[in-house]
Amino acid sequence: MADAHELSRRDFLRRAAGASAVALAGVGLAAALLDKNGPPASEAGSSAKGLGDFALPELKGRPGRMAVVRADPKAGAPDRRAMLERALEAVGGLGAYVKPGDRVLLKVNAAFATSPNLGATTHPDLVAAMAALCAKAGAAQVAVTDNPIHSPESCFALTGIADAAAKAGAKLLLPREELFTPVNAPGGRLLRDWPTLSGAFRGVSKLIVLSPVKDHHRAGASMTLKNFYGFLGGRRNVFHQDINGVIAELAVLTRPTLCVMDGVTVMLTNGPTGGSFADLKAMNVLAVSTDPVAADAFGMELLGRRAADAPYIAMAQAAGAGGADYKALNPSFLDLGA
Amino acid sequence: MASLAVLAALCLIAAGILAARRQPNPAVAVALSAPAPAGQAAAGGPASAAGTGAAGKDAQAEAARKTPEASGIAALLPDAAPGTGAPRALAPAETFSPATLSDKIDGKAELYLAAGFTAMACRGYRAGNARIDAYLYRMKSPDAAFAAFSGQRRPGATQSPLAKNAALTENALFLISGRDYLEVIADRADAKPALETLARAVLAGLAPAKGTAGPAGASATADIPPQELFPKAGLKADSVRLAVADAFGCQGLTNMYTAEYEAGATAFLSRRKDAAEARAQAALYHKFLTDNGYAVQDAAGAPAGAAVLAMEGSVEILFTRGRALAGIHDAPDRDAALRAAAALDAGLRAGGLEK
Numbered sequence: 001m002a003d004a005h006e007l008s009r010r011d012f013l014r015r016a017a018g019a020s021a022v023a024l025a026g027v028g029l030a031a032a033l034l035d036k037n038g039p040p041a042s043e044a045g046s047s048a049k050g051l052g053d054f055a056l057p058e059l060k061g062r063p064g065r066m067a068v069v070r071a072d073p074k075a076g077a078p079d080r081r082a083m084l085e086r087a088l089e090a091v092g093g094l095g096a097y098v099k100p101g102d103r104v105l106l107k108v109n110a111a112f113a114t115s116p117n118l119g120a121t122t123h124p125d126l127v128a129a130m131a132a133l134c135a136k137a138g139a140a141q142v143a144v145t146d147n148p149i150h151s152p153e154s155c156f157a158l159t160g161i162a163d164a165a166a167k168a169g170a171k172l173l174l175p176r177e178e179l180f181t182p183v184n185a186p187g188g189r190l191l192r193d194w195p196t197l198s199g200a201f202r203g204v205s206k207l208i209v210l211s212p213v214k215d216h217h218r219a220g221a222s223m224t225l226k227n228f229y230g231f232l233g234g235r236r237n238v239f240h241q242d243i244n245g246v247i248a249e250l251a252v253l254t255r256p257t258l259c260v261m262d263g264v265t266v267m268l269t270n271g272p273t274g275g276s277f278a279d280l281k282a283m284n285v286l287a288v289s290t291d292p293v294a295a296d297a298f299g300m301e302l303l304g305r306r307a308a309d310a311p312y313i314a315m316a317q318a319a320g321a322g323g324a325d326y327k328a329l330n331p332s333f334l335d336l337g338a
Numbered sequence: 339m340a341s342l343a344v345l346a347a348l349c350l351i352a353a354g355i356l357a358a359r360r361q362p363n364p365a366v367a368v369a370l371s372a373p374a375p376a377g378q379a380a381a382g383g384p385a386s387a388a389g390t391g392a393a394g395k396d397a398q399a400e401a402a403r404k405t406p407e408a409s410g411i412a413a414l415l416p417d418a419a420p421g422t423g424a425p426r427a428l429a430p431a432e433t434f435s436p437a438t439l440s441d442k443i444d445g446k447a448e449l450y451l452a453a454g455f456t457a458m459a460c461r462g463y464r465a466g467n468a469r470i471d472a473y474l475y476r477m478k479s480p481d482a483a484f485a486a487f488s489g490q491r492r493p494g495a496t497q498s499p500l501a502k503n504a505a506l507t508e509n510a511l512f513l514i515s516g517r518d519y520l521e522v523i524a525d526r527a528d529a530k531p532a533l534e535t536l537a538r539a540v541l542a543g544l545a546p547a548k549g550t551a552g553p554a555g556a557s558a559t560a561d562i563p564p565q566e567l568f569p570k571a572g573l574k575a576d577s578v579r580l581a582v583a584d585a586f587g588c589q590g591l592t593n594m595y596t597a598e599y600e601a602g603a604t605a606f607l608s609r610r611k612d613a614a615e616a617r618a619q620a621a622l623y624h625k626f627l628t629d630n631g632y633a634v635q636d637a638a639g640a641p642a643g644a645a646v647l648a649m650e651g652s653v654e655i656l657f658t659r660g661r662a663l664a665g666i667h668d669a670p671d672r673d674a675a676l677r678a679a680a681a682l683d684a685g686l687r688a689g690g691l692e693k
Contacts (some may be wrong), residue, residue, distance in 0.1 A: 021344065
């Protein structure tokens with residue numbers, strides 16, 4: 001049976017041309033709207049903002065604050081909480097930095113799945129002390145985070161940080177994939193559209209960095225600024241080829257409210273992993289600073305080195321992240337128990 | 339014809355768009371290698387514990403982690419060491435390749451990579467109250483293993499009887515066997531017997547160290563191991579080291595054995611492929627020194643053919659003997675440098691390296 005609506009050759013060509021014209025118009029429109037630069041970074045990680053500036057507004061353009069507390073080893077094992085409280089008191093009290101309702105992010109170094117007494121990670125006693133003090137100051141939330149790359153759960157568990165956070169009522173933020181967005185470091189040459197732990201900063205109003213003081217095979221030293229490396233995701237080991245450059249860029253990625261450097265036990269050799277107690281030395285020192293560059297410059301002295309031995313310190317200063325002359329902050333040097 | 343023309347135009351536009359967008363958005367590219375989501379990393383076994391496998395997206399790293407070499411050495415970390423109370427494994431071994439080593443040990447990875455690293459396996463154990471972690475590094479050669487071992491030697495470590503190059507500290511044991519470097523680390527100081535028990539169990543599965551070059555044992559060739567050529571008088575215990583790359587900070591100066599002496603000088607020795615290469619390395623180091631402020635001095639009293647260079651408070655002497663580059667580094671004064679150089683030269687000649 002013949003089809004009553006059989007298409008003539010002319011109709012077919014006319015309809016095909018019409019359909020093609022519609023498709024052509026669509027493609028043409030898409031081409032016209034094409035953004036050759038691709039989508040911008042997300043709001044949380046725009047190049048303009050980095051990860052955010054959490055420094056106290058009243059300290060902008062002014063010298064930071066710093067205090068160093070030394071515990072007497074003859075008085076027994078150093079009490080990190082007592083040392084921290086003393087140091088905080090000397091820089092105006094934690095209440096000057098953490099206000100009721102603040103949401104505080106504690107950036108720890110949980111890079112390795114090792115016991116805390118190997119000194120390769122932030123000591124859990126310090127995490128517990130700072131989390132508890134923030135809660136006491138009225139913080140609405142205290143979260144603890146780091147991106148150890150390999151097996152984060154094991155790292156947080158074996159370092160004792162997960163337990164310490166839980167006992168102090170702090171929330172543990174493991175580096176889930178959805179917490180990473182591409183971020184540019186302001187003026188950065190290396191950190192461009194790099195996946196960064198920006199999701200951990202959602203709603204955060206204060207950032208406190210808790211770092212051990214360690215030798216580092218590649219960077220020379222791992223303290224506050226190197227601790228920022230834990231904000232990076234991806235195959236970040238590519239930056240080891242320019243470790244000083246990337247740390248200097250990390251230094252301007254965010255500005256912390258406070259930096260706490262734990263020099264109670266310092267890893268003098270074979271860092272950043274150490275492994276032997278022979279790599280460690282009891283220095284019984286804890287420092288608090290609003291300036292991460294100054295904190296690291298002081299940390300170099302604990303390692304028995306000059307600030308110039310870690311080139312990223314001068315580079316971070318040049319990038320405007322702080323000052324390497326920590327003495328310009330007129331730090332308070334205190335003896336616990338004195 | 340009209341429709342064909344329209345289709346051709348469409349193809350041209352599509353080709354134009356593809357050409358304009360041929361560079362992938364870097365944000366998308368790097369986001370594909372973001373860390374694995376929580377929960378995935380710890381889920382059983384070395385393969386899934388890859389961590390930076392990034393939720394299965396970083397297949398390249400995952401494949402790199404599972405190299406045959408890496409899988410092979412994972413089997414060398416036993417489930418348990420023999421004996422009651424001996425270490426028992428807590429989880430399967432994890433393995434790492436050159437591409438993924440830094441995921442586990444961060445910046446320390448470069449030390450191994452520079453020395454000649456091929457694979458690493460690690461495993462956690464429990465022995466009584468102690469947690470013990472074993473790290474087995476497979477290097478490219480016995481010399482590479484010695485470089486990793488000697489580069490991290492802890493002052494005050496004692497010799498363990500388990501191997502010729504085996505150092506025991508308060509809580510850790512470090513040793514080499516052939517081209518394998520083993521670290522066994524406890525989280526407390528009272529676990530030495532367990533460390534040695536576990537190390538013995540691992541050693542039992544390793545290839546015998548016989549025939550290895552370098553300080554671990556007899557040379558694979560007829561050569562005398564380099565450390566045997568350093569004069570014994572005044573040699574500091576356990577001070578012989580091997581810098582595989584960039585010795586003394588000089589880029590390109592490679593495979594350099596060093597030995598420290600009580601007099602404050604450091605003797606160095608590098609055995610090269612042939613005499614021409616030895617001379618080229620000597621020239622490289624000579625240039626490095628002069629570029630960094632050292633001045634060439636009169637070589638009177640130095641070994642034949644040697645160059646003497648000095649900068650305030652530091653004297654360097656370098657010379658070649660056949661395919662060996664040798665010398666004295668950073669001696670406190672000229673006399674000390676000349677004495678040390680003479681002793682080293684005599685040792686080389688006795689070892690037949692003047693040829």
